[in-house]
Every structure is written in C-alpha cells, then in structure tokens.
Amino acid sequence: VTDRLILGIESSCDETGVGIVRLGPDGALELLADEVASSVEEHARFGGVVPEVASRAHLEAMVPTMRRAVEQAGIELSDVHSIAVTAGPGLAGALLVGVSAAKAYAAALGKPLYGVNHLAGHVAADTLQHGPLPQRCVALLVSGGHSQLLLIEGLADKITEIGSTVDDAAGEAYDKVARLLDLPYPGGPPIDKLAKRGNGCAIAFPRGLTGPRDSKYDFSFSGLKTSVARWVERKERAGEEVPLADVAASFQEAVADVLTAKAIRACKDLGVDTLVISGGVAANSRLSGLAAQRCAEAGIELRVPRPRLCTDNGAMIAALGAHLVAAGAEPSRMDLSTTPGLPV
Ligand code: KG4
Ligand code: ZN
Numbered sequence: 001v002t003d004r005l006i007l008g009i010e011s012s013c014d015e016t017g018v019g020i021v022r023l024g025p026d027g028a029l030e031l032l033a034d035e036v037a038s039s040v041e042e043h044a045r046f047g048g049v050v051p052e053v054a055s056r057a058h059l060e061a062m063v064p065t066m067r068r069a070v071e072q073a074g075i076e077l078s079d080v081h082s083i084a085v086t087a088g089p090g091l092a093g094a095l096l097v098g099v100s101a102a103k104a105y106a107a108a109l110g111k112p113l114y115g116v117n118h119l120a121g122h123v124a125a126d127t128l129q130h131g132p133l134p135q136r137c138v139a140l141l142v143s144g145g146h147s148q149l150l151l152i153e154g155l156a157d158k159i160t161e162i163g164s165t166v167d168d169a170a171g172e173a174y175d176k177v178a179r180l181l182d183l184p185y186p187g188g189p190p191i192d193k194l195a196k197r198g199n200g201c202a203i204a205f206p207r208g209l210t211g212p213r214d215s216k217y218d219f220s221f222s223g224l225k226t227s228v229a230r231w232v233e234r235k236e237r238a239g240e241e242v243p244l245a246d247v248a249a250s251f252q253e254a255v256a257d258v259l260t261a262k263a264i265r266a267c268k269d270l271g272v273d274t275l276v277i278s279g280g281v282a283a284n285s286r287l288s289g290l291a292a293q294r295c296a297e298a299g300i301e302l303r304v305p306r307p308r309l310c311t312d313n314g315a316m317i318a319a320l321g322a323h324l325v326a327a328g329a330e331p332s333r334m335d336l337s338t339t340p341g342l343p344v
Helices: 040-044 051-073 092-109 118-130 170-180 188-195 222-237 244-270 285-298 314-326
Strands: 004-010 015-023 029-038 082-088 113-117 137-142 147-154 158-164 274-278 301-303
Touching: 004 051, 004 092, 004 118, 004 314, 015 051, 015 314, 029 051, 029 118, 029 314, 040 051, 051 092, 082 092, 082 118, 082 314, 092 113, 113 118, 113 314, 118 137, 118 147, 118 158, 118 274, 118 314, 137 244, 147 244, 158 244, 170 188, 170 222, 170 244, 188 244, 188 285, 222 244, 244 274, 244 285, 274 285, 285 301
Parallel strands: 004 082, 082 113, 137 274, 274 301
Antiparallel strands: 004 015, 015 029, 137 147, 147 158
C-alpha cells in the first residue's frame, strides 16, 4: 500500500470545514490542509446558532472552502483516495449541506464515501497532534453543542457513552452566563479572559450532580447558570456593584471542577490511564490547567489538542476517515442519510 489522501467534510453546526490528511502505509497521519469558514459572526446578535442561517452559510462556503483546502494541500482533487463526511449528530439542515456535497464529490470522482460520527471525529482530532491513541482511553468532549464522557476502545467502532449533560452543554452555559454579564457571543473566550483578574473561590456556585445519589458521570449546568443569574440580581437589587471578574472566575471554577473531577473518576473506575479533552471548551485555560494538575496527581496522561483542532473542523473528520480506511471498514452507501440525533 502507498500513501492515501483522505478528504474530510464537516458541516454539523456553524463551521464549514474541509480537511485533507495523508495516511501512510504504516498508518501514520499527516495533516495537509485544514480550512474552516465560520458563520459565528452571523449568529452573534442572536446569542446562539440559528439553524437556517447556518445552513445557508454552509451552502455558500462549501465550494470555496473545498478549493482552498485542495490548494493548501497542493494536490489535485482526483488524487483523493476517499471522502469522509459528518453524518451526525448536528443540525439537520446543516448536516444535509455537507453530506450532499460529499456525495456529489464522491460520485463525480468515483471515490468511496464514509459517513462518520462528529463526536468520534473530535476524539480523532487528537491523533493528528499526538499520534495513535492507546488501546483504551476516556474522552471528555465539551463544546457549545455537547458535553460527554466517552470510553474509547477503538475509534472505528468501539465508543461507549458513559455520561452526558442532562440539560445545557458546557459551552452553552458559558454563552448564557456571558450574556447575563453583558459579554459578547461566543461567551467562552471573554469569560476566560475576565476570570484571570478574579478569584475563583470568591463565590461558592453549585457543582451540579455531585451528590452521593447523583449519576457519577452525567453533568448538569442549568442550575449553575440560574444560580449565577440570582446572585447577580441580588447584588443589583441591593444597589451594590457586581464584582464581574469574581463572578466569571467562580463560575469558571465550578465548571472546571465538575468536568475534571468526573472525567478523572471515570478514568479511575474504568482502569484507564489516558484522558483526551476536546471540543471548543477544551480551549479554556482553567479547565486545561486544573485537568493537568489533577491528572498528574492521579498518574493519568492528559492529551489536549491545540485549540484549532478542538473546535469543529474538517481535519478531524478526515482523520477519522483515515482510521476507517486503515481498519478496512466498509464505505457508506450512496443513499447515506444524515442523522441529527446520531448516538456515538
Ligand atoms: O467546538 P465548538 O467550536 O463548536 C461547537 O459547539 O461544536 O465550541 C464552541 C463553544 C462555545 O460555546 C464557546 O463559548 C466555547 O466553545 N469556548 C470556550 C472557550 N473558547 C470557546 N469556553 C470556555 N473557555 C474558552 N476559552
Ligand atoms: Zn463539535
């Protein structure tokens, strides 16, 4: 076997991504292109992703993003070995644009098509930076759309969800609290920045689902968000100044504390010694800092891909496609459908 070029297409939320990786005969992956067009600014004034706006933006961005990726990789589209595309989970209309484009390219080029799972893609992204995953690892996926703990025993076909949020995703909590504090959307980066000037122990915000009777690996963030809202309201009603930096830092501490505690507990319970953290919230400085500290104490190896690979992109889908090709997986049929609620 010689080198094979795998193209990945991502369109599950507000990022149109096209990535290209080279799969070596030994299974090694090399990232050749990673082009992303985001419609985040079009959603900013709504304070969240508007599905119709996202679909239209994907439609406009898909072909130009594909052209840029092919140019960046310095290849011809006809050199591609196979095409992977996010089939779910995600926004129905947004997924349709990517899957339709992938089918069109696959049919026109006569190449195999692989419909893949977006969540598995987030984990596969890490292999582009840190190489192959060990036999077993735990992944914490935290973004605007998902918050999950996964047991990974094979990227191609053996991923088990061990926990998830029962209400808001972690990034969604960041976005809602940012709105409450009059910070811009998306809320993660401005809260992260503001929190650096505050004291994370100033306010004891609640840690969701950490009682003795609560689910060990599930998350809940809506109570935390409400608690922040009530705390700010009380201050305002009393005519006192709201210590914004302390609120941001204390909120951030509550999120990072619960996420890292549950992820490490899962590793210990399952006898796993590697933790991967991915998704947009993995860029959070306190989350990665606390995870590094707690993983070191517990003897767990922590893998966090660089921010560019953590947020939605096509390279992670290409990487997952490459794992499927390397594993000799069956391609999808050309009547591949989207599955907005696809489980792992
Ligand atoms: O993975 P992503 O780009 O898109 C999906 O939702 O799939 O994640 C975006 C989320 C947003 O909610 C954003 O507020 C959050 O990631 N985020 C952060 C940080 N950077 C982005 N949250 C906390 N701290 C950050 N530094
Ligand atoms: Zn995502």
